[in-house]
Amino acid sequence: MGEAIEGRVRELIEDTNFCHVGTLTKDGWPMVVPTWVDLEGDLVVINSAEGRVWPANLRRDPRVALEIINSKDPYEYVWIKGRVVEATHKDADEHIERLAAKYLGEPFPKVAGEVRIKFKIEPLSIHYSPP
Amino acid sequence: MGEAIEGRVRELIEDTNFCHVGTLTKDGWPMVVPTWVDLEGDLVVINSAEGRVWPANLRRDPRVALEIINSKDPYEYVWIKGRVVEATHKDADEHIERLAAKYLGEPFPKVAGEVRIKFKIEPLSIHYSPP
Numbered sequence: 001m002g003e004a005i006e007g008r009v010r011e012l013i014e015d016t017n018f019c020h021v022g023t024l025t026k027d028g029w030p031m032v033v034p035t036w037v038d039l040e041g042d043l044v045v046i047n048s049a050e051g052r053v054w055p056a057n058l059r060r061d062p063r064v065a066l067e068i069i070n071s072k073d074p075y076e077y078v079w080i081k082g083r084v085v086e087a088t089h090k091d092a093d094e095h096i097e098r099l100a101a102k103y104l105g106e107p108f109p110k111v112a113g114e115v116r117i118k119f120k121i122e123p124l125s126i127h128y129s130p131p
Numbered sequence: 132m133g134e135a136i137e138g139r140v141r142e143l144i145e146d147t148n149f150c151h152v153g154t155l156t157k158d159g160w161p162m163v164v165p166t167w168v169d170l171e172g173d174l175v176v177i178n179s180a181e182g183r184v185w186p187a188n189l190r191r192d193p194r195v196a197l198e199i200i201n202s203k204d205p206y207e208y209v210w211i212k213g214r215v216v217e218a219t220h221k222d223a224d225e226h227i228e229r230l231a232a233k234y235l236g237e238p239f240p241k242v243a244g245e246v247r248i249k250f251k252i253e254p255l256s257i258h259y260s261p262p
Binding site for chain 1: 208
């Protein structure tokens with residue numbers, strides 16, 4: 001069962017902080033890239049485009065790490081050990097628009113032909129580090 | 132052979148940007164935490180304290196990912212696939228003081244009894260993402 005996302009952890013994710021996503025490459029190496037992030041209930045939701053390395057990693061191996069750091073005080077952060085429970089194209093375009101509204105305050109700069117993919121992640125353990 | 136660290140990648144690391152370190156836990160899961168970072172030639176150098184999870188991960192498995200993001204423009208970042216080539220207590224106290232001078236502009240807030248450890252990381256591949 002996933003852990004509930006509450007208190008400062010929920011606030012850090014709901015704010016416009018970036019998420020640093022750790023995935024596993026084909027050769028078993030960790031990989032870390034920054035992404036936008038938001039929540040659907042107690043699931044953490046991120047979005048990418050088909051053809052990139054890290055979404056391919058998550059399709060191959062659902063084990064994922066999410067680190068969200070407070071951009072106003074980088075000594076406060078949360079590290080989440082999670083598992084991808086859904087990878088879908090359905091609603092992925094609407095989702096990237098919601099993320100663009102949150103982070104950019106304007107429509108997402110669409111790239112022609114790009115196929116968006118949305119990942120829903122269940123938090124298995126949540127490690128909050130206070131400032 | 133490691134890759135040379137040049138241009139914007141070197142500037143991003145030399146600036147006071149945080150590094151998001153990806154390691155592998157005992158159960159093979161990725162883990163991501165923020166750290167301070169600097170360079171020794173073409174090696175990326177990070178510092179932690181014995182007893183924490185991520186340095187123990189790096190002692191067990193030298194495969195590491197480093198993501199350094201521009202705090203002034205989070206759409207510019209670099210992702211480095213690296214390998215730990217040295218984990219040492221020697222010079223680790225002096226190194227954390229150099230990092231504190233860089234990031235805090237003041238002495239490191241020492242914790243009594245804490246044993247610092249310094250990791251030297253060879254970059255195997257460098258992926259720069261322009262803003």
